[in-house]
Amino acid sequence: MTNPDVLTQTSRSFTTTEGHRPTIVHKRSLDILHDPWFNKGTAFSMTERDRLDLRGLLPPNVMSPEQQIERFMADLKRLEVHARDGPSDPNYLAKWRILNRLHDRNETMYYKVLIANIEEYAPIVYTPTVGLVCQNYSGLFRRPRGMYFSAADRGEMMSMVYNWPAEQVDMIVVTDGSRILGLGDLGVQGIGIAIGKLDLYVAAAGINPQRVLPVMIDVGTNNEKLLKNPLYLGLQEHRLDGDEYIEVIDEFMEAVFTRWPHVIVQFEDFQSKWAFKLLQRYRNTYRMFNDDVQGTAGVAIAGLLGAVRAQGRPMIDFPKQKIVVAGAGSAGIGVLNAARKTMARMLGNNESAFESARSQFWVVDAQGLITEERPNIDPEALPFARKVKEASRQGLREGASLVEVVREVKPDVLLGLSAVGGLFSKEVLEALKGSTSTRPAVFAMSNPTKNAECTPEEAFSILGDNIIFASGSPFKDVDLGNGHVGHCNQGNNMYLFPGIGLGTLLSGSRIISDGMLQAAAECLAAYMTEEEVLQGVIYPSTSRIRDITKQVAAAVIKEAIEEDLAEGYREMDARELRKLNENDLVDYVNNNMWSPDYPTLVYKKA
Numbered sequence: 001m002t003n004p005d006v007l008t009q010t011s012r013s014f015t016t017t018e019g020h021r022p023t024i025v026h027k028r029s030l031d032i033l034h035d036p037w038f039n040k041g042t043a044f045s046m047t048e049r050d051r052l053d054l055r056g057l058l059p060p061n062v063m064s065p066e067q068q069i070e071r072f073m074a075d076l077k078r079l080e081v082h083a084r085d086g087p088s089d090p091n092y093l094a095k096w097r098i099l100n101r102l103h104d105r106n107e108t109m110y111y112k113v114l115i116a117n118i119e120e121y122a123p124i125v126y127t128p129t130v131g132l133v134c135q136n137y138s139g140l141f142r143r144p145r146g147m148y149f150s151a152a153d154r155g156e157m158m159s160m161v162y163n164w165p166a167e168q169v170d171m172i173v174v175t176d177g178s179r180i181l182g183l184g185d186l187g188v189q190g191i192g193i194a195i196g197k198l199d200l201y202v203a204a205a206g207i208n209p210q211r212v213l214p215v216m217i218d219v220g221t222n223n224e225k226l227l228k229n230p231l232y233l234g235l236q237e238h239r240l241d242g243d244e245y246i247e248v249i250d251e252f253m254e255a256v257f258t259r260w261p262h263v264i265v266q267f268e269d270f271q272s273k274w275a276f277k278l279l280q281r282y283r284n285t286y287r288m289f290n291d292d293v294q295g296t297a298g299v300a301i302a303g304l305l306g307a308v309r310a311q312g313r314p315m316i317d318f319p320k321q322k323i324v325v326a327g328a329g330s331a332g333i334g335v336l337n338a339a340r341k342t343m344a345r346m347l348g349n350n351e352s353a354f355e356s357a358r359s360q361f362w363v364v365d366a367q368g369l370i371t372e373e374r375p376n377i378d379p380e381a382l383p384f385a386r387k388v389k390e391a392s393r394q395g396l397r398e399g400a401s402l403v404e405v406v407r408e409v410k411p412d413v414l415l416g417l418s419a420v421g422g423l424f425s426k427e428v429l430e431a432l433k434g435s436t437s438t439r440p441a442v443f444a445m446s447n448p449t450k451n452a453e454c455t456p457e458e459a460f461s462i463l464g465d466n467i468i469f470a471s472g473s474p475f476k477d478v479d480l481g482n483g484h485v486g487h488c489n490q491g492n493n494m495y496l497f498p499g500i501g502l503g504t505l506l507s508g509s510r511i512i513s514d515g516m517l518q519a520a521a522e523c524l525a526a527y528m529t530e531e532e533v534l535q536g537v538i539y540p541s542t543s544r545i546r547d548i549t550k551q552v553a554a555a556v557i558k559e560a561i562e563e564d565l566a567e568g569y570r571e572m573d574a575r576e577l578r579k580l581n582e583n584d585l586v587d588y589v590n591n592n593m594w595s596p597d598y599p600t601l602v603y604k605k606a
């Protein structure tokens with residue numbers, strides 16, 4: 001990793017206004033070539049080679065950044081000769097390795113490649129391949145990236161946090177590895193998901209890569225295979241629980257906010273049991289959010305509103321939609337709460353609107369339909385438990401199967417966040433044929449690919465081309481054979497979390513309010529044109545992620561200003577922020593996004 005003393009420089013600038021200033025470095029020669037933050041490889045000009053004692057350490061041909069990328073891509077593309085489709089393809093991991101090695105050598109070039117080819121490489125550095133990477137992390141680990149805090153570090157975290165070389169950190173993504181995508185407890189290997197999320201923070205939100213920090217809190221694992229594997233890199237003991245667990249997370253939060261009071265912490269892939277509790281514990285004191293609960297909720301709301309518009313109906317018809325949700329974990333409950341609130345707002349925003357919105361949802365978990373009869377019902381799911389009488393009037397009962405529920409309810413939307421691949425079986429999809437909607441929607445949102453509740457082929461082939469389809473992991477559009485194409489939307493929280501983080505950073509809001517999250521979701525919903533939604537396109541393509549992120553960030557800042565939460569960022573204080581109109585806000589965001597361009601390097605003694 002990088003030497004701390006080089007990081008005093010700040011001019012690899014976060015604002016483009018400073019973009020042409022040189023970057024001062026306090027190292028030379030091989031030390032520069034081995035530092036991914038400053039290395040330019042063959043792109044060092046001859047004058048820079050002289051200035052930095054690099055002459056003779058590189059082959060003589062000076063390459064342009066474009067030529068560098070061409071050479072790299074030629075190597076990477078060689079893998080495509082035998083490439084098949086699908087995340088289990090060994091080529092996916094091979095591509096990840098090649099990209100990861102580039103990340104280790106030359107960060108600027110890595111992000112240049114990633115941003116220019118985001119549609120192609122997001123599925124490698126992020127979902128679904130990142131799942132495979134986490135599963136194999138103990139074998140894949142070469143150079144460290146990020147920080148590890150373990151149960152064995154109790155009492156030490158406040159000083160440990162100063163081991164990180166960067167003076168300033170804007171974004172932390174932290175996981176405890178307890179529920180990585182739909183793959184369960186992967187222990188310390190879950191660090192891969194924090195790295196993948198932060199890659200999107202850099203690529204989509206233009207957060208400076210020197211200011212991101214992936215964190216793994218290793219409190220043990222309950223994965224028996226990992227506990228027995230002598231090559232496993234994490235603590236080989238069962239997970240801490242109860243107060244002991246909370247104490248570790250508390251200590252971590254205190255440490256990082258002491259060193260970097262303005263940092264934003266994104267909680268990622270914590271098992272539901274802790275996801276809600278930690279969110280409630282920290283959200284009013286720290287700048288933090290839970291991506292699986294809150295990011296997913298916003299993305300789902302945007303998609304659900306898109307599905308209403310795709311029926312040729314106005315968004316305010318949303319409260320009439322009947323929605324069956326399979327999965328009542330952190331993601332499912334997050335979506336249910338947000339959807340209910342959105343409906344209630346549209347119905348008048350009062351107590352009775354909130355109450356009546358609840359009857360639009362049917363929730364099915366591993367034990368079937370949740371009703372008030374469920375013994376030991378999870379308090380988070382309780383508000384969505386169907387009343388027993390009401391259920392029996394519909395021919396349903398506690399524990400009714402998903403297929404029974406779909407058959408009886410005839411929903412407009414079937415949404416899966418169950419982590420069970422194939423849950424939307426032929427029988428379930430056949431039952432959805434009875435939907436009373438003119439255009440039923442299927443959201444198979446579980447990740448990675450093999451955990452999707454169904455594939456788009458299965459949905460379109462059974463339900464016909466008139467449906468709306470979205471999945472959490474990317475799938476290709478389906479050729480329906482009649483000249484029509486079944487569009488596969490990617491309903492993934494990647495369309496929101498980068499903008500939520502960037503908007504929070506640039507507003508200087510002390511917390512992340514429900515209003516800011518709602519503004520982000522509404523911005524994503526409004527991003528799609530009427531023409532697009534009528535064609536079944538309810539989410540943008542990944543190639544537009546940098547643009548959508550900019551808009552989302554501007555919407556988040558606007559809401560923070562309106563709620564009087566914005567305290568400003570750098571020279572843009574709260575008063576200046578308030579003077580900006582909507583266009584100015586987008587420009588402000590744009591001007592503060594980092595781009596992967598090599599700065600001129602100048603050596604100075606430390």
Ligand SMILES: NC(=O)c1ccc[n+]([C@@H]2O[C@H](COP(=O)([O-])OP(=O)(O)OC[C@H]3O[C@@H](n4cnc5c(N)ncnc54)[C@H](O)[C@@H]3O)[C@@H](O)[C@H]2O)c1
Nearest residue numbers: 181182272327328329330331365366418446447472492493
């Ligand atoms: N697309 C996205 O942006 C996105 C965001 C967050 C989570 N996810 C995915 O959602 C999935 C769930 O995440 P989570 O944090 O809520 O997990 P979780 O483990 O907390 O919850 C899973 C839920 O599914 C239920 N379930 C299990 N088997 C079922 C079955 N046969 N029928 C119906 N329900 C069943 C469980 O009872 C539980 O309520 C994961 O695969 C994750 O990758 C996707």
Ligand SMILES: O=C(O)C[C@H](O)C(=O)O
Nearest residue numbers: 127181269292447492493
């Ligand atoms: O990581 C993703 O792709 C989405 C989501 O955060 C998940 O946990 O599945």
Ligand SMILES: [Mg+2]
Nearest residue numbers: 181268269292
């Ligand atoms: Mg997640």
